[in-house]
Amino acid sequence: MTATAAERNTPLMRTAVDEGIRVTEVTDKAAAGLSETVTPQGLIAVCDPVDVPLATVLRANPKLVAVLHGVTDPGNAGTVVRVADAAGADAVIFAGDTVDPHNGKCVRASTGSVFHLPIARAREADDVFEACRAAGLRLVAADGYATDDLDTADLRGDLTHPTAWVFGSEAHGLPDTVIGRLDTSLKVPIYGGAESLNLATAAAVCLYASARSQRNA
Structure with a gap:
C-alpha cells in the first residue's frame, strides 16, 4: 500500500x-x-486463485448454478457472478472460451462475490454439461429466441427443479449447437418495446426466478 x-x-x-x-x-x-x-x-x-475443481462444486448437490459459455467480456462475467451470489446460487462455472475469472475487470465487476461462492473452470463445455446432469441439474439455456418463456415455465412448476442456467455472450448468445445439447431453453418475456436485455440483466431475471420458485416450493 x-x-x-x-x-x-x-x-x-x-x-x-x-x-x-x-x-x-x-x-x-x-x-x-x-x-x-x-x-x-x-x-x-x-491472493490465491479462487477457482476450485468442477467435481468439488457439483459434489454438494447444488440446486442453482450459473454456467457462462463463451462470455468474453470480463465486466459481464463479473457482474453475472455478483448476480448469482445475490440470488443465492450455489456456484458459477466458466465453460469453454469464457474469460478468466481472475481477470482484474472481472474481479472488480463482481464486487467481492468471486470470494463468496465457488467458482469453477472447464475448457470443454461438454464436460460441464455432462457433470451438471450427473449432479441432477436440469440444463436450461437462456435464449431470447426460445419458444417458451419464464412465465410459462413458472406456471408449469419447471423452475422448482435443480437448475443450471447456461448464459452465452451478450453479442451472440448461445450457438444453436450448444442449445441443442441442453435440456430446454427459455426466454425472458419482454412486455415493452426493448429489443432485448443485456446479459447481466437477463441473468438476474432468470436466476432470481429460479431462486424464488425453489424457495417457495
Whole structure:
C-alpha cells in the first residue's frame, strides 16, 4: 500500500499485520504500475486463485448454478457472478472460451462475490454439461429466441427443479449447437418495446426466478 492508503486504511493495515500478512509500503508510481485502474486506490494484494475443481462444486448437490459459455467480456462475467451470489446460487462455472475469472475487470465487476461462492473452470463445455446432469441439474439455456418463456415455465412448476442456467455472450448468445445439447431453453418475456436485455440483466431475471420458485416450493 501507499503511504496515503495506509493512513486511510489504518484498521485494515493493523489487521493484516496481526494476521501475519506482510505489508509493504510502495510509491504512488509503483502502485499505478501494479494496478489496472486509471485511479488506483493505493492498495494491492496478492491472493490465491479462487477457482476450485468442477467435481468439488457439483459434489454438494447444488440446486442453482450459473454456467457462462463463451462470455468474453470480463465486466459481464463479473457482474453475472455478483448476480448469482445475490440470488443465492450455489456456484458459477466458466465453460469453454469464457474469460478468466481472475481477470482484474472481472474481479472488480463482481464486487467481492468471486470470494463468496465457488467458482469453477472447464475448457470443454461438454464436460460441464455432462457433470451438471450427473449432479441432477436440469440444463436450461437462456435464449431470447426460445419458444417458451419464464412465465410459462413458472406456471408449469419447471423452475422448482435443480437448475443450471447456461448464459452465452451478450453479442451472440448461445450457438444453436450448444442449445441443442441442453435440456430446454427459455426466454425472458419482454412486455415493452426493448429489443432485448443485456446479459447481466437477463441473468438476474432468470436466476432470481429460479431462486424464488425453489424457495417457495
